[in-house]
Amino acid sequence: MAYKKEIEGEITQVGSLKILTEVYGQIAAIRMRKIRTSVLRNRNFISSIESIFKDSLSAYAEKLSELVRVGKIKEGGKVTFLAHNGKTVAVLISANTGFFGEVVRETYKKFIEEIKNQDVEVTIIGRLGRLLFLEDEPNHPYTYFELPDYGINVNKLSEAIKHLVQYEEIRVYYGMYQSLVNQKPTTFAISAGTPISGRVQKPDVIYMFEPSVEKILMFFETQIFASLFDQAIHESQLAKFASRILAMDRAEQNIATRLKRLELEKLKTTHKVASKKQLNSLGSVISIGG
Numbered sequence: 001m002a003y004k005k006e007i008e009g010e011i012t013q014v015g016s017l018k019i020l021t022e023v024y025g026q027i028a029a030i031r032m033r034k035i036r037t038s039v040l041r042n043r044n045f046i047s048s049i050e051s052i053f054k055d056s057l058s059a060y061a062e063k064l065s066e067l068v069r070v071g072k073i074k075e076g077g078k079v080t081f082l083a084h085n086g087k088t089v090a091v092l093i094s095a096n097t098g099f100f101g102e103v104v105r106e107t108y109k110k111f112i113e114e115i116k117n118q119d120v121e122v123t124i125i126g127r128l129g130r131l132l133f134l135e136d137e138p139n140h141p142y143t144y145f146e147l148p149d150y151g152i153n154v155n156k157l158s159e160a161i162k163h164l165v166q167y168e169e170i171r172v173y174y175g176m177y178q179s180l181v182n183q184k185p186t187t188f189a190i191s192a193g194t195p196i197s198g199r200v201q202k203p204d205v206i207y208m209f210e211p212s213v214e215k216i217l218m219f220f221e222t223q224i225f226a227s228l229f230d231q232a233i234h235e236s237q238l239a240k241f242a243s244r245i246l247a248m249d250r251a252e253q254n255i256a257t258r259l260k261r262l263e264l265e266k267l268k269t270t271h272k273v274a275s276k277k278q279l280n281s282l283g284s285v286i287s288i289g290g
Contacts (some may be wrong), residue, residue, distance in 0.1 A: 003269060003271065004269045005267065006029075007262055007265055007266045007269060008266065010262055011259065011262045011263070011266065013018060014255055014258055014259055014262065015259070017251075017253045017255055017258070018252065018259070021248045021251045021252050021255065022248070022252065024099055024244065025245055025248035025249060025252070026245070026249050028094060028241040028242075028244040028245045029057055029241075029245055030247065031150055031237075031241050032238060032241035032245065035234060035238050036177070036238055038234070039177070039231075039234045039235055039238045043231070043235075044048060044230055046228060046231045047196065049072055049224065049227060050224070050228065053220045053224050056216055056217055056220060057217070059206075060214070060217055073140070073202055079226075079231075084166060085166050085167060085168065086168050087120075087121055087165040087167050087168055087169075087219070088118075088119070088120045088121070088167060088168060088169040088170075088171065089120060089121045089122070089123055089169070089170055089171070089190060090111065090114070090115045090118075090120045090121070090122055090123070090126065090171045090173065091117035091123045091124075091164065091170065091171065091173065092107070092111045092122075092123070092124050092125065092126075092129045092133070092173050093107070093109060093125045093126065093129075093147075093172065093174040093175075093232060093233060094108060094124065094125060094127075094128050094129025094130075094132070095125050095126045095127075095128045095129070095149055095240055096127045096128060096146065096149050097127075097128070097149060098128065099242045099244055099247060099248070099255060100185075100241075100243050100244050100247065101163065101240075101243030101246055101247035102247075103175040103183040103184075103185070103239050103242075103243040104128060104129070104175065104240065104243075105132070106148065106175075106184075106185050107173055107175045107185040107186075108129060108132050108133075108173075109185070110112045110129060110173060110185040110187070111173040112132075112133070113187075114171075114173075114259070119143075120171070121142075121143070121167070122137075122140060122141070122142040122143070123142065123143045123144075123145065123160075123163065123164065124142050124143070124144050124145075125144075125145050125146070125147055125160065126146065126149075127146065128140075130131060130144055143163060145160040145163070147160065147233060149237065149240065150237060152230075152233065152234075157230065157233070160229075161225070161226050161229055163214060163227070164229070165222075165225055165226075169189060169190070169191045170189065170190050170191075170225060171188075171189045171227065171284075172184055172187065172188050172189070172228075172232050173185065173186075173187050174187075174232045174233075174235055174236040174239075175235070175236050175239035175240060175245065176235050176236075176239055177235065177238040177239040177242050179242075180242050180245065180246070181246060183239035183240075183242055183243050186235070188232065190224065190225055190228060194221075198266045217219070231250045256273060
């Protein structure tokens with residue numbers, strides 16, 4: 001009877017876990033549907049803005065190239081419109097909680113493999129990413145920010161952007177949604193400044209800049225990263241919720257299998273107890289009859 005009670009207790013616990021996975025999966029599905037359309041739509045917009053930014057840099061590089069050729073400036077170095085510290089920062093966008101499947105850990109794996117033996121500073125976003133990083137690199141300095149796993153905290157996001165834009169080069173690691181069954185670790189990098197060279201390739205598209213290419217690039221330097229980073233945060237959230245749906249679905253299947261085994265074990269135990277009672281009863285009858 002004691003063993004039967006243990007089985008019944010585990011059935012109750014596993015049943016509660018089944019309810020929990022169902023709730024997590026349903027919430028993840030609702031949140032994923034809410035943000036998927038806007039994230040996918042903004043991909044094209046951000047890609048177009050980034051393309052214009054690159055074209056503007058090419059146009060300015062050509063302008064600098066002409067100044068080099070006529071001897072007005074020297075070749076080498078970069079021109080930037082904002083103050084930067086000359087350093088590179090690697091940014092990991094992770095999560096604050098678990099149950100997000102493989103995408104968070106796979107993104108971290110890509111991040112940690114690429115920053116090893118490199119002279120980069122580290123910024124971590126999310127408690128889970130910080131925990132993983134401290135396990136691997138307990139003595140490595142880092143800067144930490146905590147952003148919500150769903151939605152945007154504008155003040156905290158602004159703090160993170162303010163910290164990151166001081167760097168010469170920014171590399172951001174995050175998960176990207178491709179489909180419900182496929183999310184992959186992704187990186188984008190953005191560098192400040194335009195190289196000064198006497199030999200540059202002409203831009204593919206010729207633009208007329210108003211009021212000037214310098215002022216437009218100054219605007220881009222202050223705004224382009226904020227837009228790219230904001231999109232990366234939303235991309236990461238979408239990938240995490242899609243990954244959670246898959247993780248919860250697999251968990252439900254495993255739980256269902258476990259419940260079937262427990263119910264079968266309970267049934268066997270019940271039959272054993274009943275058989276034992278019958279044997280005891282039969283033994284008593286035989287004893288009396290004897």
